Amino acid sequence: MMIFYLSFIIIIISNILMFFSLILSKKSFYDREKSSPFECGFDPKSSARIPFSLHFFLISLIFLIFDVEIVLIFPIIMNFKLTNFFIWFFSSYFFIFILLIGLYHEWNQNMLNWSN
Numbered sequence: 001m002m003i004f005y006l007s008f009i010i011i012i013i014s015n016i017l018m019f020f021s022l023i024l025s026k027k028s029f030y031d032r033e034k035s036s037p038f039e040c041g042f043d044p045k046s047s048a049r050i051p052f053s054l055h056f057f058l059i060s061l062i063f064l065i066f067d068v069e070i071v072l073i074f075p076i077i078m079n080f081k082l083t084n085f086f087i088w089f090f091s092s093y094f095f096i097f098i099l100l101i102g103l104y105h106e107w108n109q110n111m112l113n114w115s116n
Contacts, residue, residue: 058111069099 076092106112 055111062106062111065102066099 072095073092076088076095080088
């Protein structure tokens with residue numbers, strides 16, 4: 001029974017402290033630019049359903065693909081001393097060849113141009 005009272009007192013004290021910290025931390029001056037989040041250059045106070053350019057989405061996908069590519073190239077470099085040179089050369093050549101085909105496809109589709 002003593003543990004119940006002790007835990008109840010701790011909960012009450014923590015709630016009082018949270019209430020006081022909420023009151024004391026209120027800012028008296030709100031700056032619209034500082035308090036609003038920056039989301040892709042759009043005003044967050046306006047409608048969230050306005051369409052945006054698909055180009056930004058595709059650029060982010062290209063970034064993710066090439067970011068993952070860097071993660072996959074590092075082990076290839078580290079395995080240079082552990083494997084046969086010809087196996088290492090052909091596997092890394094094949095991987096880089098696939099990435100270059102993807103880069104050529106993106107270039108051919110004009111995805112690397114910022115302006116339309």
